[in-house]
Amino acid sequence: MEDTICAISTSLGVGAISIIRVSGQEALDIVNKIFKGKDLTKVKSHTINYGYIYDGEKNIDEVLVSVMLAPKTYTKEDVVEINCHGGISTTNKVLELLLENGARLAEPGEFTKRAFLNGRIDLTQAESVDALLKSKSDSAREVALNGVSGSLGKKIKNLRSILVELLANIEVNIDFPEYEDALEITHSNLKPRLTEVLETLKDLLATARNGKIISEGLNVAIVGRPNVGKSSILNSLLEEEKAIVTDIAGTTRDIIEGSATLNGILINFIDTAGIRETEDVVEKIGVDKSIAAIDSADLVILVLNNNEELTDEDKELLEKIKKYENIIFINKTDLERKLLFNKDDFTIVDGNTKEISGLDNLKKEIINKFNLEKIETKDMTYLSNVRQIDLTKKALKAVEHALANLDELIPVDMLAIDIKQAWDLLGEIIGENYQDALLDELFTNFCLGK
Amino acid sequence: MKYDVIVVGGGHAGCEAAHISAFMGKKTALVTANIQNIADMPCNPSIGGTAKGIIVREIDALGGLMGRVADRSHFQIKMLNNAKGPAVRSLRAQADKITYPKEMLKELEKTKNLTLVESMTEGIIVDNNKIMGITLENGDKLFCDALILTTGTYLKGNILIGAKNTPGGPHGEKRSNHLSDSLKAAGFTIQRLKTGTPPRIKASSIDFSKMKEELGDKELYTFSVDGIAQYKVDDQQKCYLLYTNAETHKIINENLDKSSMYGGYVTGIGPRYCPSIEDKIVRFSDKERHQLFLEPESLYYDEWYLQGFSTSMPEDVQERMVHSLSGLENAVITKWAYAIEYDAIDPLQLKPSLETKVVENLFTAGQINGTSGYEEAAAQGLIAGINAVNKLNKKEPIILKRDEAYTGVLIDDLVTKGTGEPYRMLTSRAEFRLILRHDNADLRLREIAFKNGSVTKQQYDKLIEKKNQIIELKELLAENKLKITKEVKEIFESAKKEVPKTTISYLNLLKRPEINLNFIKQFLELNYDIDILEQVEIEVKYEGYIKKAYKEAEKTRKLEEKIIPNDIDYSKVNNLASEARQKLEKIRPISIGQAARISGVNPVDISILAVYLKKEYGKNE
Missing domain, CATH: 1.10.10.1800 (tRNA uridine 5-carboxymethylaminomethyl modification enzyme MnmG/GidA)
Structure with missing residues (x-):
């Protein structure tokens, strides 16, 4: 069975909609797992279906899904295309979900390659596939190597060497059972070592967010009703930090209102439609537009007026942002407190935009929330792209699987299957996949023979 | 004389090849220099072991003899890794070096269509790249439609003990001086390999009280699924465990330059998994002792095999080394340890059927293909035998997949990766070892065997x-x-x-x-x-x-099913990396799956190749 592949098929950040294409035998099943709407395995071919992408219980994006069954598709396989609305981080999130659920990231040109191999496109078109493959062969290694920095590479190599030592030891136990100088790997001495690997992988994934933050910046949405003081906050943040003009090559120029840096990290303020308009113009902008911005933000700042009671719109926004990293900026604290709400799920900053107070606290909160002080921007020890994160997650899964089965008393030589898988996956991240490495390890470290 | 199939060599590969060819109805001759040495066990007195025991079960499932014969000739048997998972369990029997060959000879003698011929073979007769027959040492010619060479270590074999270098095979047998030249002339690449064996000790001179006993299992086992265990668990013989010590290491270190290996007298490449004792001491100098085992060779003579003590030291040093061991202070050495060098072909010149790419209807099996071990040899002999018959019958060869049998892994590794050292099977070589268990060998292979006519x-x-x-x-x-x-x-x-x-x-x-x-x-x-x-x-x-x-296996199966046509011209495949092109040209894989396993052929080359195949051959689909 061929793998089911997926990739974002539109340029990232350009245009409001991005499309993720999924192709292969399991395309429908995989998308169905994260889609709420009609059962996609039962819809007619060549239909467009409305619904939502969910990560477990969490709503990620409102989408249109095109279902095209083999053979009348680009690749002659089942193809599903997901039209996302939410900007870069949402699109990436959907891609990650697909990978977690069994799809593999497509190689450059792989859709076209399949189209050709399955007889969908003709010879002249195929020539371009050849060229594409060729260009890939020259750059592939470079990409694999450059994608991983020295210190991240080191971390992964360390993990791999723990795993390969374990594996070689297990293999020696199996192939030379009477060789008593090798430690017998048992459930009890395997557990702490695997747990160590597990923890390191978890740390790597926990810092993966930092990798993204470093390379792409932090997306912040400032939301709230008209006239509540959003623009003042934005303007003062931008001015104080010597606002960077929105011309950031290759990023989300169209949707970024302005950027500032905080502790060396780029903070991108997402356009929440109209927050820069002057306050004396009556705004007709409703909550809807703000919600769209929230979806693509790493942090949501909701601005509320201390002097007014909560409106329905406010309540809706409060409910919505609970699930996100959030800060509530309570403006006009110099006036009488009429605002009342349950503050449990929120981080609160009091302030007054007229006298420009509270902004320093706001910045502090942002720094705290993302540990920006601790992020070392020079030293890229972070997983920084979808491929690396996906492979690391899969390696983590394999180690978790081994540990779970270890508790079920599954024999060590079977757990070795999971350990080997984790070792292979980590190898893929740093472009090392030398299969005989294990045998070399075996013969170098153990003295075996008749 | 004219035969359908001639097998040259009466070792473990030759016996299986000759038997199965005759069993499948071909008029077969087994040509060997000494009929008394048929199925000889020149090295360790055991059959099976980790991975190898599974191979014996596979041989049995496919209609071979090794399992049946071992069941009738051992005096101790153990299930290795019994405490571990089912995938890595494996039988090992201490086989009697007198009984095993005798029982094997009985099997061969009662096989219809099979003639045993005693003579040294010195050449192959090739016409128009097709095998015609062989030349014997007396100049006689024997003709055949298919030939299977299983020459073991006898091709220009050299026995090395210290600086002494004696042409010949194990047991002082004659070696074949001209056959490898004949192969070279036909277009084969010849490589020089090395292996070794430890000294043998007279039983009555051993003080066993200073060693630890190693017993057989208390359960009844057989290699063959068709057999019933004929022995009593309490009648099994003991083996013994002992160790080297500081004195042994000192003797070895002081005399290193006298060994054939370290003195520079050896040209062949030895296996990493089977180092001599001097190798172990040099490479692992921090270790204070190494394990050794004493195993009886036979119930019919009092010689014991000192496993772990393979060496190429001169006799006087060997004697001091042995005497330094606890319990062997007064040991009488009945056979000196030696290293042996021999000619082998480059297995990359073989097809996965074990037919050579160089000469049609010529098959090779066993140590000549660069492997080590009785079981590895027997498995290849069996496959070569079946495939020689299939070739003559114009039927498809048996090519076992890597997820079907260790035998499949063995042959695929040989013909895809080649080997720089004598190849021994290890469970870690099999990526699907969970499927390739000893307990399901018959479930995996009997049906295939039946379809090919190698079982009843x-x-x-x-x-x-x-x-x-x-x-x-x-x-x-x-x-x-x-x-x-x-x-x-x-x-x-x-x-x-x-x-x-x-x-x-x-x-x-x-x-x-x-x-x-x-x-x-x-x-x-x-x-x-x-x-x-x-x-x-x-x-x-x-x-x-x-x-x-199974899911992983299924994925690789897809690639195995993508056949690469015989006539492909790799020079016409644009954009292949040059290393990949050379390797593909040399190995000429039969499928995309095999091509993907060649080292130096990377995934991009495979994509390019797949696209080329579609372009050139796709229209015929």
Whole structure:
């Protein structure tokens, strides 16, 4: 069975909609797992279906899904295309979900390659596939190597060497059972070592967010009703930090209102439609537009007026942002407190935009929330792209699987299957996949023979 | 004389090849320099071992002799890795060096269509790149349609003891001086390999009281699924464990330059997994002692094999080394250890059927292909034999996949990767070892064997019966449920097992780590043979991992099914990396799957190749 592949098929950040294409035998099943709407395995071919992408219980994006069954598709396989609305981080999130659920990231040109191999496109078109493959062969290694920095590479190599030592030891136990100088790997001495690997992988994934933050910046949405003081906050943040003009090559120029840096990290303020308009113009902008911005933000700042009671719109926004990293900026604290709400799920900053107070606290909160002080921007020890994160997650899964089965008393030589898988996956991240490495390890470290 | 098939060499590969060829109806000759040395065991006195024991089971499943013969000739047997998972268990028997060859000779003598010919072979006769026959040392010619060479270490064999270099094979046999030249002339690349064997000690001169006893298992086992164990568990012979010591190491270190290896007298490449004792001491200098085993060679003569003490030191040093060992202070050495160098061909010149690419209808098997070990040799001999017959019958060859048999892994590694050292099978070489278990060799291979005519209808019927019983037992376990009554609860509690909360099917109960079928027998009648019970237990308990393995295997199968046509011209495939092009041209893989396993051929090259195949050959699909 061929793998089911997926990739974002539109340029990232350009245009409001991005499309993720999924192709292969399991395309429908995989998308169905994260889609709420009609059962996609039962819809007619060549239909467009409305619904939502969910990560477990969490709503990620409102989408249109095109279902095209083999053979009348680009690749002659089942193809599903997901039209996302939410900007870069949402699109990436959907891609990650697909990978977690069994799809593999497509190689450059792989859709076209399949189209050709399955007889969908003709010879002249195929020539371009050849060229594409060729260009890939020259750059592939470079990409694999450059994608991983020295210190991240080191971390992964360390993990791999723990795993390969374990594996070689297990293999020696199996192939030379009477060789008593090798430690017998048992459930009890395997557990702490695997747990160590597990923890390191978890740390790597926990810092993966930092990798993204470093390379792409932090997306912040400032939301709230008209006239509540959003623009003042934005303007003062931008001015104080010597606002960077929105011309950031290759990023989300169209949707970024302005950027500032905080502790060396780029903070991108997402356009929440109209927050820069002057306050004396009556705004007709409703909550809807703000919600769209929230979806693509790493942090949501909701601005509320201390002097007014909560409106329905406010309540809706409060409910919505609970699930996100959030800060509530309570403006006009110099006036009488009429605002009342349950503050449990929120981080609160009091302030007054007229006298420009509270902004320093706001910045502090942002720094705290993302540990920006601790992020070392020079030293890229972070997983920084979808491929690396996906492979690391899969390696983590394999180690978790081994540990779970270890508790079920599954024999060590079977757990070795999971350990080997984790070792292979980590190898893929740093472009090392030398299969005989294990045998070399075996013969170098153990003295075996008749 | 004219035969359908001639087999040259009477070792483990040759015996299997000759037997199966004759069994499958071809008029066959086995040509060997000394009939008395048929199925000789010139090195360790054992059959099987980790991975190797599984190969013996595979040989048996495919219709070969090694398992049956070993069952009749051993005096100790053990299931290795019994405490580990089912995938890595493997039988090893201490086989009697007198009985084994005798029993093998009996098998060959009663095989119809098979003639034994005693003579040294010195050349092959080739016409127009096709095999015609062989030339014997007296100048006589024997003709054949297919030839299988299983020459072991006899091609220009050189025995090395210290600085002394004696042309010849093991046991002081003559070597073949001209056959490898004849192969070279036909277009084969010849490489020089090396192996070695430890000294043999006179039993009566050993003080066993200073060593630790190593006993056989107390359970009855057979290699062959067709056989019943004929021995008594309490009648098994003992082996012994002993160690080297500081004195031994000192003697070796002081005399290193006198050994053939370190003195620079050896040109062949030896295996990493089978280093000489001097190798071990040099490479692992921090180790204070190394394990050694003493194993009896036969009940009919009093010579013991000192496993772990392979060396190429001169006799006087060997004697001091042996005498330094505790319990061997007064040991009489009956045979000196030696290293042996011999000619082998480059296995990259073989097709996966073991037919050579150089000469049509010429097959090779065993050490000539760069392997080591009796079992590895026998498996190749069997496959070469079946495929020689299939070739003459214009049938497709048996090519076992990597997820079907260790034998498949062995041959695929040889013909895809080649080998720079004598190749020994290890479980770690098999990526699907969970599927390639010793307990399911017949389930994996008997049907294939039957389709190829290498086993009988009765053997096949027995397999079908077994398969049906496995299905039946699984259904029985799934359909019947255990109610948790007071009595049941008590049984669980007294056995210190967790009591199920509600009624549970026996199948789900069996999935629990602490439950086996023996325990379930208290609640449900199970009238099945032990091998059926074992099979079901393994399949149920490890279902998750087994399914995962099959899924992975299925993925690679897809690639195996993408056949590369014989006539492909790699110079016409644009954009291949030059290393990939050279390798592909040399190895000429039969499928995309095999191509992908060649080192130096990367995934991009495979994509390019797949696209090229589609372009050039796709229209015919």
